[in-house]
Amino acid sequence: MPQGNQTAPALSPERVASATYDAIRECATTLRPDFRRAVKSALDSLRAGDSDKGASVLEQILENAAIGEADAVPICQDTGTVWVCLEVGSELAVPGNVLSQVDDAVARAYADGRLRMSVLADALFDRTNTRDNTPAFCEVKLVSGAGATLHVLLKGGGSDNASRVVMLPPGAGADGVRKVALDCVREKAANACPPLVVGLGVGSTFDKVAGLAKHALLRAVGSPAQSEEAAAFERELLDEVNALGIGPAALGGSPTALAVHLETAPCHIAALPVAVNMGCCAMRSKSVELVPWDAGAAACAADAAGAAGAEAGEGPRAKGGAR
Amino acid sequence: MSDPIKLALPLAREDVADLRIGDEVLLSGPVYTMRDAGHARALEALRADGALPFGLEGATLFYAGPTPPAAGRPLGSVGPTTASRMDFATPALMEAGIVACVGKGKRSPEVVEACRATGSVYFACVGGIAALLATHVAKSELVAWEDLGTEALRRLELEDFPAFVAVDARGGDLYRAIEQAAQ
Numbered sequence: 315m316p317q318g319n320q321t322a323p324a325l326s327p328e329r330v331a332s333a334t335y336d337a338i339r340e341c342a343t344t345l346r347p348d349f350r351r352a353v354k355s356a357l358d359s360l361r362a363g364d365s366d367k368g369a370s371v372l373e374q375i376l377e378n379a380a381i382g383e384a385d386a387v388p389i390c391q392d393t394g395t396v397w398v399c400l401e402v403g404s405e406l407a408v409p410g411n412v413l414s415q416v417d418d419a420v421a422r423a424y425a426d427g428r429l430r431m432s433v434l435a436d437a438l439f440d441r442t443n444t445r446d447n448t449p450a451f452c453e454v455k456l457v458s459g460a461g462a463t464l465h466v467l468l469k470g471g472g473s474d475n476a477s478r479v480v481m482l483p484p485g486a487g488a489d490g491v492r493k494v495a496l497d498c499v500r501e502k503a504a505n506a507c508p509p510l511v512v513g514l515g516v517g518s519t520f521d522k523v524a525g526l527a528k529h530a531l532l533r534a535v536g537s538p539a540q541s542e543e544a545a546a547f548e549r550e551l552l553d554e555v556n557a558l559g560i561g562p563a564a565l566g567g568s569p570t571a572l573a574v575h576l577e578t579a580p581c582h583i584a585a586l587p588v589a590v591n592m593g594c595c596a597m598r599s600k601s602v603e604l605v606p607w608d609a610g611a612a613a614c615a616a617d618a619a620g621a622a623g624a625e626a627g628e629g630p631r632a633k634g635g636a637r
Numbered sequence: 638m639s640d641p642i643k644l645a646l647p648l649a650r651e652d653v654a655d656l657r658i659g660d661e662v663l664l665s666g667p668v669y670t671m672r673d674a675g676h677a678r679a680l681e682a683l684r685a686d687g688a689l690p691f692g693l694e695g696a697t698l699f700y701a702g703p704t705p706p707a708a709g710r711p712l713g714s715v716g717p718t719t720a721s722r723m724d725f726a727t728p729a730l731m732e733a734g735i736v737a738c739v740g741k742g743k744r745s746p747e748v749v750e751a752c753r754a755t756g757s758v759y760f761a762c763v764g765g766i767a768a769l770l771a772t773h774v775a776k777s778e779l780v781a782w783e784d785l786g787t788e789a790l791r792r793l794e795l796e797d798f799p800a801f802v803a804v805d806a807r808g809g810d811l812y813r814a815i816e817q818a819a820q
Contacts, residue, residue, distance in 0.1 A: 343768075371763055378766035385708035391716045391767040393704060428705040428713050430787050441674070443786040472719045472741070472764065504812055505719045505742035507764035559819025563763040564742070565801070566815040596765040 324605040325408055325462055331415035333602045334398060334450075337466035338423035341598040342388045345379035349511070349597040352535040352572040356509065360568075368569075371562035372509070375595050390596035393429040394468035396420050396450040397528070403459030406605060413452050421446035432471065453525070461607030465532055466600050473510075473594035476502035479524050482586040491516055491588050492551055498590040499555050499571070504564035510571040511535055511593035512555060517579030520587060527591035530575035532599055539576050548574045562595075641799065647695050648736045650756040656802045658811040662760065663797040668699040668739065670791040672718055675782060676726040683733050691780055691790065694734030701739075702787035703777070704767075711777040715793075716767030717741040720759065724748050731755045743812045744804055753808030761803035761811070773798040 345353075357372040382389035398416055402408050424431060424447040433448065434441045478498055482490045495514055503510060515526025538545035552574045561567035581587060639661075644652065646666025656662070669691075671679065682690040689696075700718045707713030720740030727738065728751035736757050741764040752758060762770065776794035783789050803811040 374763055374766045374769060378769040381768040381772065382714075385768065387707045387710075387768045387771065388704050388714040389768050390765055391702060391704050391712075391714040391771075392718070393714075428707045430702060430704045430714075432702070432787065442784075443788075445786060475719065500816075505721065507741070559815070561815075563761075564812060564815065566818065594765055596767075 325402070325406065325412060327409070327411055327413070327415040329604060330400065330412055330464060331419040333464050333604060334396075334416050334466055335419040335423045337464070337600040337602060338396060338420065338429075338468065339427050341466065341468050341600050342393050342427055342429050343382045343386050344598070345375070345382065345389055346535075346597045346599060348534040348536075349572070349595075350376065350379055353509070353595075356569050356572060367565040368562045368567040371565065375562075378596075388427075388429055389598070390470060390594075391430055392432065392470040392472065392596075393424070393427075393447075394470050394598070395433060395474075396447065397465075397467040397469050398450050398452040399455055399465040399467075399529070400452070400462065401455045401457060401465065402462045403605075403607065404456050405458075405460040406462055408454070408462075413454070416450050416452055417448040420448050420450045459607050460605070461603065462605040463607075464602045464604055465529075466602070467528070467532065468598040469528075470507075470594055470596065473506040473592040476506035476592045477524075477527070477590055478502075479520065479587070479589045481520060482588055484584065484586045486586060488547070490586065492554065494588045495551060495574070495590055496554055496558070498592075499560070500558055502592065503558075503560045503570055506592040507594040507596065508560060508564055508571065509562050509569045509595050511597060512551075512571050512574045513589075513591035513593055514551070514574060514576045515579075515587075515589040515591070516576065517581040517587060519581070519585075522579070523587035523589040524591065526577040526579055527589035530577045531591060531593040531597070532601060533575050535597070536573040544576050544578060548576050551576075643797070646697055646795065648697060649695070650736060650806070653737060653758045654756060654806050656758055656805050657807075658802050658805050658809040658814060660802040660805075662800050662802065664697070664739070664760070664795045664800055665797055666697075666795060668697045668793050668795055669693060669780065670701045670703065670789075670793060671698045671723075672700055672702050672788045673722055674785050674788045675790055676723050676730075678782060680726045680729060683729060689730065689733045689735070695736055696734075697737040697739065698730070698735055699739045699793065700741075703771070703791070704787075706777075710771055710774065712771050712774050712793075714767040715771050715774060717762050717764055720744055720761070727751060731757045739800055744810070749804050749808055749810050752804045752806055756806045758802060758806055759804035760800040762798070762800040770798065 513530035641661040703715035704713040
């Protein structure tokens with residue numbers, strides 16, 4: 315079974331913490347490469363005509379990304395809460411304390427990176443700043459296989475606030491799902507810093523549907539869903555979203571969204587849970603393969619996995635992708 | 638597109654009277670950062686004393702929580718937060734003397750009416766480009782509420798800071814105009 319090299323076991327609290335630290339430092343100052351490409355390609359298609367203002371906003375997004383990279387400063391002042399998902403194969407042995415050093419890594423990364431501390435001690439009873447951006451919001455996701463991928467997402471408040479969960483009656487059907495997404499974009503896009511990636515989750519339970527929508531944001535921008543049915547739904551909904559005319563920075567025109575990413579799941583006979591999680595134009599996440607999913611490549615890949623990581627969407631589409 | 642209008646802060650109500658929604662502006666001069674927690678405190682002070690704290694009459698508020706200094710600049714990164722979260726306090730603050738505010742996103746009908754009634758304006762700027770916007774901030778100093786961390790009251794000196802008029806002093810509302818045009 316692949317376990318990385320002998321000196322540094324692949325799935326230890328230290329390894330997870332160091333990957334988290336590196337991902338935060340890189341994400342805060344870097345627009346996700348696939349998102350950057352999508353902005354460039356949207357700009358190229360706008361230059362044919364359309365809105366001056368929209369093109370100017372897209373140019374500013376690219377200029378901002380260049381400044382972030384060149385000067386190592388955050389691309390958005392809202393450097394977010396840290397959302398961590400360790401996706402592990404069920405054939406892999408996971409030490410129970412594998413996330414125990416994540417908060418320490420968050421505190422160090424936010425201090426060293428001169429990032430913004432945006433976390434309060436308690437939402438209701440103690441709204442004092444914890445001053446080190448902890449705690450992180452963590453989950454472990456078990457899937458089939460023998461690999462492990464760490465997903466780190468810096469989530470801004472504006473775009474998360476513009477998100478929602480709706481428990482539809484099953485009779486509302488696909489049209490009802492589309493309406494939830496379109497209403498959410500119409501009402502909230504201006505607050506969520508468009509152009510957006512619209513993460514759409516449909517299915518599972520009240521608590522888990524929001525997770526589907528969040529995971530959908532990790533997928534490379536515009537990469538289609540795995541089933542043709544879902545991919546067609548995404549394309550149609552993207553066209554409808556962009557027909558709303560909200561546009562970059564909500565100044566009118568197009569694009570309002572660069573992509574719609576849909577994740578679906580089974581659900582109760584009485585249910586049609588829907589969640590929309592907005593991804594803003596300062597999309598910041600990184601997915602790092604800690605243990606290779608492809609057992610055949612394990613021996614030679616183990617050393618490289620940690621150092622090189624896998625950009626969202628540029629790694630294998632198998633378990634390492636946003637599933 | 639016409640050239641942006643250069644505005645020197647602090648602004649008098651006469652300075653903003655002729656601005657119209659959609660106008661692009663470049664702001665130069667002092668603004669004060671204030672977010673959710675600051676608005677609650679400012680409103681509390683206004684109710685207790687009948688006046689804005691720290692002599693904020695005539696000031697422009699910037700809804701922003703910056704990152705610490707970096708790259709030789711006073712702030713590493715600074716940009717607008719969602720303005721609608723301040724709607725609960727904005728009409729009272731405008732009546733008490735705030736002339737302009739800078740944020741992102743839609744405002745409530747009450748805020749639009751407060752702009753019209755008091756002759757104030759709401760500027761929006763582009764969200765998600767805070768490294769770029771920070772290059773238009775020449776100075777930053779702490780004024781009060783240090784315990785709030787990034788939400789503290791700071792006085793920033795802007796230089797040609799790009800924004801656009803989203804609610805004007807006649808009660809025009811850019812976001813609603815864009816929505817209606819798209820329908």
